[in-house]
Amino acid sequence: MGAGKTAVGKCLARQLDVPFLDSDDEIIRAANMSIAEIFTRDGEAFFRDRETQVISRLLAAQPGVLSTGGGAFLSPVNRQLIHQAGVSVWLKADVDLLWQRVRHKSTRPLLRTKDPFQTLKGLLLDRAPLYAQADLTVISEPEFSIEEMSSRVLDVLLSQRPDVVEENKHG
Numbered sequence: 001m002g003a004g005k006t007a008v009g010k011c012l013a014r015q016l017d018v019p020f021l022d023s024d025d026e027i028i029r030a031a032n033m034s035i036a037e038i039f040t041r042d043g044e045a046f047f048r049d050r051e052t053q054v055i056s057r058l059l060a061a062q063p064g065v066l067s068t069g070g071g072a073f074l075s076p077v078n079r080q081l082i083h084q085a086g087v088s089v090w091l092k093a094d095v096d097l098l099w100q101r102v103r104h105k106s107t108r109p110l111l112r113t114k115d116p117f118q119t120l121k122g123l124l125l126d127r128a129p130l131y132a133q134a135d136l137t138v139i140s141e142p143e144f145s146i147e148e149m150s151s152r153v154l155d156v157l158l159s160q161r162p163d164v165v166e167e168n169k170h171g
Helices: 005-016 023-031 035-042 044-060 076-085 095-102 116-131 146-160 162-169
Strands: 020-022 065-067 089-092 136-139
Touching (some): 005 020, 020 023, 023 035, 035 044, 044 065, 089 146, 095 116, 146 162
């Protein structure tokens, strides 16, 4: 949450000339309600089930850059789906940077708590070991622009998984 998955993902997709897909956007479109509304009405477990269905469908489509919600990678099924179909990238940012990016947003249902900073910190602490299972990690720094982060991701892909970039260039 706040790592830049959507912004960096869109920029990377433009650099690679492939479609950008966002699992959260697909869920919102299919449900015709916000994620916060889905959480409130149906609960997180219901949302996570739909999320896995959407991720599976999007990964089966044409090559592209897929951004998932921050909780999607917690699911072993989702991690396996993503690993089998492509490459997972953790945009690793410290809690202070994440907080700077999300503190004024009301669209984060998991941060609707008495102390959202501590909630964010706890989420990051709990999730980091699972995020560390991503195929690749790219460190995010506050001074990096979206374009710089996207270029960093592309550089890591080219150096560690050029096969994925080449597949996209040649069909």
